[in-house]
Every structure is written in structure tokens, then in C-alpha cells.
Amino acid sequence: MLPRYCRGKLRSAQLFSMSVLIVGGGCGGFTSALTLHRAGIPIQLITREKSFGSANARHVVVAGSAVRILDRLGIGTLFRSYGTPITHGTVENERGSKLFNLDVPRTVGECWVVPRPYLQQLFVEALPSNSVAFSTRLRAIHSHPNVDFVAAELTHSSELRRHGMYPASRSATSRIDANLVIGADGLASAVRGAISRPMLTTSYTSCWNAVAITSDTDKYPMHSFCEIWGSASPDVAESDRPRFGYVRTSKNAVAWRAVFPSTSVLRPFRSKLRDLFNKFPSRIQELLSRTSEREIFRRQLRTLWNDSSIWIDHDSYRIALVGEAGRAGELGTLHHGKCGTSTSLKANY
Numbered sequence: 001m002l003p004r005y006c007r008g009k010l011r012s013a014q015l016f017s018m019s020v021l022i023v024g025g026g027c028g029g030f031t032s033a034l035t036l037h038r039a040g041i042p043i044q045l046i047t048r049e050k051s052f053g054s055a056n057a058r059h060v061v062v063a064g065s066a067v068r069i070l071d072r073l074g075i076g077t078l079f080r081s082y083g084t085p086i087t088h089g090t091v092e093n094e095r096g097s098k099l100f101n102l103d104v105p106r107t108v109g110e111c112w113v114v115p116r117p118y119l120q121q122l123f124v125e126a127l128p129s130n131s132v133a134f135s136t137r138l139r140a141i142h143s144h145p146n147v148d149f150v151a152a153e154l155t156h157s158s159e160l161r162r163h164g165m166y167p168a169s170r171s172a173t174s175r176i177d178a179n180l181v182i183g184a185d186g187l188a189s190a191v192r193g194a195i196s197r198p199m200l201t202t203s204y205t206s207c208w209n210a211v212a213i214t215s216d217t218d219k220y221p222m223h224s225f226c227e228i229w230g231s232a233s234p235d236v237a238e239s240d241r242p243r244f245g246y247v248r249t250s251k252n253a254v255a256w257r258a259v260f261p262s263t264s265v266l267r268p269f270r271s272k273l274r275d276l277f278n279k280f281p282s283r284i285q286e287l288l289s290r291t292s293e294r295e296i297f298r299r300q301l302r303t304l305w306n307d308s309s310i311w312i313d314h315d316s317y318r319i320a321l322v323g324e325a326g327r328a329g330e331l332g333t334l335h336h337g338k339c340g341t342s343t344s345l346k347a348n349y
């Protein structure tokens with residue numbers, strides 16, 4: 001159950017007495033944490049988020065063997081009760097003509113869309129109550145080839161939710177010595193800095209996502225997703241073409257995501273998106289008008305320059321990277337990054 005590269009280095013007696021610090025409360029970190037916990041290995045997970053946010057914040061699509069992993073971890077049934085199944089998909093061009101249909105169960109297997117905070121909450125509830133610390137950020141990490149632990153320096157913000165283990169004073173700092181540190185802290189990983197320094201580049205592509213309130217199931221049917229691919233202009237790479245995708249997440253709500261080659265960071269997003277996607281079918285304008293401006297989130301897509309970066313500390317074998325911390329991330333299509341939630345789940349199991 002430990003990452004394969006660590007197993008040979010540690011005797012089994014050591015495995016069960018070792019302390020594992022996992023940095024990052026995304027799908028990668030939680031999958032690692034629950035997998036190790038189910039194997040009887042004590043873990044401590046820290047994440048800088050003070051909470052997971054509202055259900056509207058972000059939805060993720062979990063498909064195929066990633067769903068079976070949730071079953072094996074014992075949270076599959078609850079996961080399905082929070083999610084909405086997707087059985088059908090359509091890809092269109094910007095004039096609204098169908099490019100192809102996707103029979104989801106046949107091509108990718110069981111597929112669900114779920115609010116990301118709900119998935120994270122499921123993991124937290126399956127872990128021992130004192131093993132997850134919110135509002136706790138990794139500041140620095142120190143390892144030495146001849147010492148059998150890694151020292152992690154942490155900063156705790158005033159919203160610290162951990163019960164009784166660290167002082168709840170404002171911006172307190174502390175140190176944890178762990179036998180193994182798993183860096184699951186995403187694309188801008190602080191743990192990665194202790195192993196290697198690949199270049200993190202910002203792409204010229206922005207991604208916005210939100211949830212629109214609409215019960216119109218003719219335009220936005222249940223259990224299906226739609227992606228609309230704009231035409232790429234000559235000076236823009238094929239992968240940077242504008243895209244808009246949506247999926248119904250409940251009777252009243254449709255989650256959408258827009259990708260556009262733009263570095264525009266200023267609000268109001270809604271009116272800007274209406275301009276950027278004005279050639280797309282009128283369904284898109286309608287979704288935007290049914291979305292509240294303050295519910296729209298924007299992210300600049302970033303990628304690691306060196307995709308084959310090292311993801312294990314070869315001096316000590318006590319620091320490892322998982323999920324997007326160890327892999328370049330970019331959105332190839334709207335629903336699949338190079339890493340992706342499903343990939344992250346599978347890689348960390």
C-alpha cells in the first residue's frame with residue numbers, strides 16, 4: 001500500500017511504526033491518507049484550506065476505475081449518494097453542430113459528477129478525527145540522508161480547526177518530524193522544492209467555472225455533459241482553442257466551465273465571458289445569465305516545464321510527490337487535465 005518505490009527501502013515492522021505526513025487536502029492527499037489508514041499505518045494530513053467551501057465552488061468528474069477505488073476504500077456508496085451519474089456526452093462545434101456522441105458507460109465506465117467539497121468531506125469522515133489539520137501550511141521541509149526522519153515546518157492560521165494538537169494562537173508555527181512526507185500539495189508544491197526545482201510556467205489560458213441555476217432539462221438534459229469546441233485562430237495552439245462545457249448536477253443546477261486563451265484577471269467575469277463566447281450557441285449565453293457573478297471562479301492554467309521531474313527524493317527515500325505536485329497539469333479537454341481527479345485517485349491508491 002505504500003508507494004512502490006518506498007516498499008523495498010523499509011522493513012514491514014518499520015512500516016507500521018512509521019509516521020507519515022501528507023501535505024495537501026486534494027483528492028491526491030486524501031486518497032493516499034485513506035489508503036494508508038486502511039492498511040493500518042498512522043497518518044497526519046495537513047492542508048492550508050480553512051474549509052472545503054460551498055458545494056457550488058467546484059465539481060469534479062470521477063470515472064471508471066477511480067470509482068472502484070472509492071468502493072475499495074469503503075466510501076463508494078456514500079460517494080454515489082452525493083453524486084449525479086453521467087451516461088451520455090456530446091461534443092459540438094461553436095455553431096452547435098454535433099461532432100460526436102459519447103456512450104459514457106461503454107467508453108469510460110461508471111461516471112459521476114460530484115461537488116468537490118463533498119468528496120473531500122467523505123474522506124475526512126472516513127479518517128480518524130484527529131488526523132486532519134486544516135488551516136495548516138507547510139513552510140519548509142528539511143531532510144538529511146543519514147537521519148531517519150524529515151523535519152517539516154508548519155504555520156497554523158488563526159482558523160485552525162485541529163482539535164487540541166497545535167496551539168490555536170494566531171499564525172503559530174510548529175515542527176513535525178515524519179518518517180515519510182508525501183507531497184500532495186498541487187501544482188505549486190512546496191514539498192517539490194525539497195526534491196527538485198522544475199520550472200512552473202503560467203499558460204495564456206484562463207479557466208472559469210461556476211454553477212448556473214436552471215431547471216430547463218430540454219436544453220441541459222439530466223445525466224449528460226456537453227462540450228463545445230470553438231475554432232482555433234492561426235496564432236493560437238490547437239489545445240488553446242476556446243471551449244465551453246456543462247453538465248447537469250441536479251434538477252435545478254448545471255455546472256459549467258469555460259476555457260479561453262486569455263490572461264484577463266479582472267471582474268466582472270460574466271459580461272466578459274458573454275463577449276468571449278458570443279459566437280457559441282445561445283444556450284451558453286443563457287447559462288451565463290443564470291449564474292451569479294460572485295459564484296464565478298477563475299484560474300490561470302499552469303504547467304510544469306519539465307514533465308519528467310523527479311518525484312521521489314533519491315537521497316533519503318523519505319519524500320515523495322503524488323498527484324499534481326509530481327506531474328504537469330494542464331487541461332487537454334475540459335474534463336481531463338494531464339493529472340485529473342480520477343488519475344489522482346488512481347495514482348495515490
Ligand SMILES: Cc1cc2nc3c(=O)[nH]c(=O)nc-3n(C[C@H](O)[C@H](O)[C@H](O)COP(=O)(O)OP(=O)(O)OC[C@H]3O[C@@H](n4cnc5c(N)ncnc54)[C@H](O)[C@@H]3O)c2cc1C
Pocket residue numbers: 023024025026027028029046047048049059060061062136137138139184185186187188189190207209299322323324325329334335336337339340341342343344
Ligand atoms: C479549473 C479546473 C477544473 C478541473 N476539473 C476537473 C474535473 O472536473 N475532473 C477531474 O478529474 N479533474 C479536474 N481538474 C483537475 C483536478 O482538479 C486536479 O488534477 C486534481 O485536483 C489534482 O489533485 P491533487 O490532490 O494532486 O492537487 P489539488 O487538488 O490541487 O490539491 C492540493 C492541495 O494542497 C493544498 N496545499 C497547497 N500548498 C500547500 C501547503 N504549502 N501546505 C499545505 N497545504 C497545501 C491545497 O490547499 C490543496 O488542498 C480540474 C483542474 C482545474 C484547474
